[in-house]
Amino acid sequence: MTVLVFLDPAFADGRIVDAGKPALMATDQGATRGDGIFESMLAVDGKPRKIHRHLDRLASSAQSLELTIPEPEVWQRAIATALAAFADDGGGGAAGGGGGGAAGGAEAVVKLVVTRGVEGSSAPTAWVQVSLPPEAGRLQRENGIDVLLLDRGYDSTVAERAPWLLLGAKTLSYAVNMAALRHAHSNGADDVIFTSSDGRVLEGPTSSVLLAHAEGEGGTRVRRLITPALDSGILPGTSQSALFGAAKAAGWELGYGPLVPEDLFDADAVWLISSIRLLAPVNHIDGREIGTSDVRAALTAELNELIAAT
Numbered sequence: 001m002t003v004l005v006f007l008d009p010a011f012a013d014g015r016i017v018d019a020g021k022p023a024l025m026a027t028d029q030g031a032t033r034g035d036g037i038f039e040s041m042l043a044v045d046g047k048p049r050k051i052h053r054h055l056d057r058l059a060s061s062a063q064s065l066e067l068t069i070p071e072p073e074v075w076q077r078a079i080a081t082a083l084a085a086f087a088d089d090g091g092g093g094a095a096g097g098g099g100g101g102a103a104g105g106a107e108a109v110v111k112l113v114v115t116r117g118v119e120g121s122s123a124p125t126a127w128v129q130v131s132l133p134p135e136a137g138r139l140q141r142e143n144g145i146d147v148l149l150l151d152r153g154y155d156s157t158v159a160e161r162a163p164w165l166l167l168g169a170k171t172l173s174y175a176v177n178m179a180a181l182r183h184a185h186s187n188g189a190d191d192v193i194f195t196s197s198d199g200r201v202l203e204g205p206t207s208s209v210l211l212a213h214a215e216g217e218g219g220t221r222v223r224r225l226i227t228p229a230l231d232s233g234i235l236p237g238t239s240q241s242a243l244f245g246a247a248k249a250a251g252w253e254l255g256y257g258p259l260v261p262e263d264l265f266d267a268d269a270v271w272l273i274s275s276i277r278l279l280a281p282v283n284h285i286d287g288r289e290i291g292t293s294d295v296r297a298a299l300t301a302e303l304n305e306l307i308a309a310t
């Protein structure tokens with residue numbers, strides 16, 4: 001079940017198209033060059049989560065690619081149209097909506113896509129897609145994941161030196177990220193943590209990396225949440241930043257890298273966090289267990305509560 005709504009100046013609330021029929025020109029530069037940007041956000045019970053963070057990051061990706069994109073209000077109307085059509089198709093009910101995950105309620109994936117448009121035209125192509133979340137993500141939230149460290153081949157200062165690599169933008173060019181995931185799968189792992197050529201921990205192909213330390217007990221308990229430095233050529237995660245806000249209010253200490261793989265192995269827990277799968281606890285990295293299953297489960301439950309409240 002997929003709903004597609006194109007942003008079209010002739011339709012104030014967006015133009016619904018049949019997702020089973022061709023809707024894109026074969027000469028669209030999103031298809032021919034991967035030249036475009038996207039966002040993926042979770043909707044729970046028909047309401048998009050963190051919508052402003054996603055629209056802000058879409059605008060920042062657009063700026064990196066020098067793309068002119070529709071205004072936030074236009075996106076919001078098209079998103080509302082798409083979610084209403086999805087609910088009408090039966091996607092809003094608990095049975096069809098992916099079940100109650102860490103977010104609670106019926107879940108849907110809302111994807112915003114903008115391409116540079118058809119070759120020879122200066123008008124971008126923009127649309128909203130709503131679909132059910134993949135079942136695999138829900139299982140990984142619950143059971144955790146095994147991860148491989150893979151070298152991304154760039155050093156951690158390249159983003160500033162070579163902005164044309166678009167490392168902090170969420171571009172449509174995700175073939176490399178998908179290849180890294182296939183590599184992990186063919187080697188018996190579920191996911192990947194990229195490292196830089198100078199040995200820093202970066203991000204997953206579709207997620208941010210988090211680690212936690214928890215020391216002491218009761219009133220003397222200190223809990224620290226750390227993520228790689230945001231200027232190391234990674235995508236600033238909307239989930240990481242929302243969780244950091246909630247964790248700070250709940251008394252967690254927060255930190256930003258540089259991090260090296262040893263920091264991951266020394267942590268009490270490591271997660272890959274992203275908007276759709278949410279918090280996926282990492283059981284093993286390169287075959288080595290991270291912390292203990294009890295501590296991982298307790299910290300994951302604590303952070304899941306904070307996420308649900310964001």
Ligand SMILES: Cc1ncc(COP(=O)(O)O)c(C=O)c1O
Nearest residue numbers: 206207208235237238239274275
């Ligand atoms: C490369 C990369 N890093 C991090 C993230 C996490 O971002 P968010 O929490 O906004 O979903 C994503 C999400 O898809 C991603 O593709």
